[in-house]
Amino acid sequence: MFLCELPETTFVVNCGWEPNDLVYTDNPKGDDPNEDGDNMEGLNAIDWGLVDFILISNYENMGLLPWISEYTSFQGDIFVTEPTKSYGKCLVEERILLSSLWSGHENAMPQIPSTSKVGGLSQSHTEIMKPPYTLHDVTQCFEKISDVRYNQVIKPLMTVSIHAQSSGYCIGSANWVVDYKGEKIAFISASSFAEQLHPQELDKSVVKNSSIVVVSDLDTRTDTSDTSKSFYWLGKIASNIVNTVKQKANTIVVSRPLGLVNDLLQMTAEMIRHRALVSPQYLFISPIASKTMQLGNIMGEWLNRSKQDALYIPEYPFIERELRLDNSLRYLKSVADLSITPLSPEPCVAFMSMRGKR
Known part of the structure; x- marks a missing residue:
C-alpha cells in the first residue's frame, strides 16, 4: 500500500491484505482484528477522511478495501478496471467463505503455538483466516467502485488526472499514471513481459516522460530478460x-x-x-x-x-x-x-x- 500526500490531494495505491498482516506481531493488542498488530495500528493512524481516491492495480491488492470502505471515514472514489473488480470481489468473498468452513472444523485442526519467534501469535487457524469484514460489507464496498478502461483519462480533482495502462500480469491488471499539475507519477505494480500468456500485453509506455516512478511487487528471482x-x-x-x-x-x-x-x-x-x-x-x-x-x-x-x-x-x-x-x-x-x-x-x-x- 502506498499513501501519497501531495499539496492538494491525498490518495492511496493498492490495499492488499494477507492474514499474517494482522496477527504476526511482537506487540499483540488483543483478539480484535481491527486492533491486532503493528500493521493495523498504522492503518488506523491514517486519517481516511482526507484520502480523495484509491487506485487498485490488480485483484491481489484489494484485500483491505472492504474494511477501508466500511469501517473508516473514507468517502472518496475507488478506481479499478472491470476485471479487477469482478475477480477481486470473488477473492475477498472466498476468504470469508473459507474462514467459515475452517471454523466448522476447528477441533480437527492443529493449533499454532505461541512462541518468541512469532511474538503473541496464539490465534487459531480460523482467527488467522478471518477477514475484518463481512460478506455484506463486501457487497456495500463494491457497489461504490468505479470501473475504468485502459487509457481512459479520469479527473478525480481539478488538478489531478489518472489513467490505467495494462501491466500484463493478469486480466485487467494495471499500472497507474497520476498527472498532478503536469507532473507525471507512474505506479508500477506486478507486471509481466510474457506475451504467450492470456492477459493483454504490458504497455511499456507507462514510464515515458514520468517525473517519478514508484515500483512495488518486484520478483528479483525472475530473469526478466527471458520473457518466455x-x-x-x-x-x-x-x-x-x-x-x-x-x-x-x-x-x-x-x-x-x-x-x-x-x-x-x-x-x-x-x-x-x-x-x-x-x-x-x-x-x-x-x-x-x-x-x-x-x-x-x-x-x-x-x-x-x-x-x-x-x-x-x-x-x-x-x-x-x-x-x-x-x-x-x-x-x-x-x-x-x-x-x-x-x-x-x-x-x-x-x-x-x-x-x-x-
Whole structure:
C-alpha cells in the first residue's frame, strides 16, 4: 500500500491484505482484528477522511478495501478496471467463505503455538483466516467502485488526472499514471513481459516522460530478460500432469481458480489430446471457481492479441467451456462435495484453492 500526500490531494495505491498482516506481531493488542498488530495500528493512524481516491492495480491488492470502505471515514472514489473488480470481489468473498468452513472444523485442526519467534501469535487457524469484514460489507464496498478502461483519462480533482495502462500480469491488471499539475507519477505494480500468456500485453509506455516512478511487487528471482520463462515453467508443470495422467494416477494442483491456471488448464488439455490420451476428470475445488473460471470467456477486450482474434472466428478464448460442456470439468465448493459427486473413473486432476486445501 502506498499513501501519497501531495499539496492538494491525498490518495492511496493498492490495499492488499494477507492474514499474517494482522496477527504476526511482537506487540499483540488483543483478539480484535481491527486492533491486532503493528500493521493495523498504522492503518488506523491514517486519517481516511482526507484520502480523495484509491487506485487498485490488480485483484491481489484489494484485500483491505472492504474494511477501508466500511469501517473508516473514507468517502472518496475507488478506481479499478472491470476485471479487477469482478475477480477481486470473488477473492475477498472466498476468504470469508473459507474462514467459515475452517471454523466448522476447528477441533480437527492443529493449533499454532505461541512462541518468541512469532511474538503473541496464539490465534487459531480460523482467527488467522478471518477477514475484518463481512460478506455484506463486501457487497456495500463494491457497489461504490468505479470501473475504468485502459487509457481512459479520469479527473478525480481539478488538478489531478489518472489513467490505467495494462501491466500484463493478469486480466485487467494495471499500472497507474497520476498527472498532478503536469507532473507525471507512474505506479508500477506486478507486471509481466510474457506475451504467450492470456492477459493483454504490458504497455511499456507507462514510464515515458514520468517525473517519478514508484515500483512495488518486484520478483528479483525472475530473469526478466527471458520473457518466455513463465510460459516454459507452465509447460513443465503441464507435462508433469500429463505424465501422471498417463500412469493412471491423480494430480493435485494448489492454485487459485483464476490467472495462470487458465493457461495451465489449456496446456494440459492440449497435451493430452496431442498424445491421444483419454481425458482425465478435471476438478476445481473452491467456492468461487465456477464463477472465476468462466469470467475469462466474457473478458475478450482484456486478453492478448491472439485471444482477441479468436473471438472473431468465433471461438471461446479459453478451453474451460468446452471441457465443462463435455463433463470433463466439474466445480466443487469444498472437498466435502467429493463424497456426493459422481465422478469419472478416469484419473483426476484437481485444482484446489490455496486457502481451501485443508
